[in-house]
Amino acid sequence: MDLTSYVSNLGREFATLAEAGGEQSRALVERLTGSLESAIRMTLLDALSAAAGEITRDLAPGSVELRLRGRDPEFVVTPPPADPAPATAAPAPDPEPAPAFAEDGPAARINVRMPEQLKAAIEEAAAKEGRSVNAWLVRAATAGLQQPSHEPAAEPRGAKRNAQRFTGWVR
16 A cells, blocks of 8 residues: 555645645745654554554454555555365354344444443453444344243232342332
């Protein structure tokens, strides 16, 4: 990826802005543009590196690396390994139940608040399965909704003590 055109565009933008300020401003921008070129390149590389990191987190166990070749960055994409099925073996049954919800339908966004420990456990479980956290949560929610619901046993009348609260009747 050649960053020269992006750096040049920023230089032209600075020059356009400087023209509004007169000859002194234009001379100052011309002196600063050369010095700013390396800072602009480093900032662009930082942004590209952060983007590659975010993509890698969602692509795990695959990865996206940003490598610098000369002055230009280049992306190296490593897709997740595919598990080749043995040619002579019968196809293995799908261990996951078929989803009752269309996976390709419209998506809706929700915000979920959870304890940090639970979030860390979910991220670890998703990484072990080679899924993004979002895909893992969708699969877990679908599987949870497909299980037969278990009605809680009827509580006996009277007080019942829980670790954090009391329930029952008081006279």
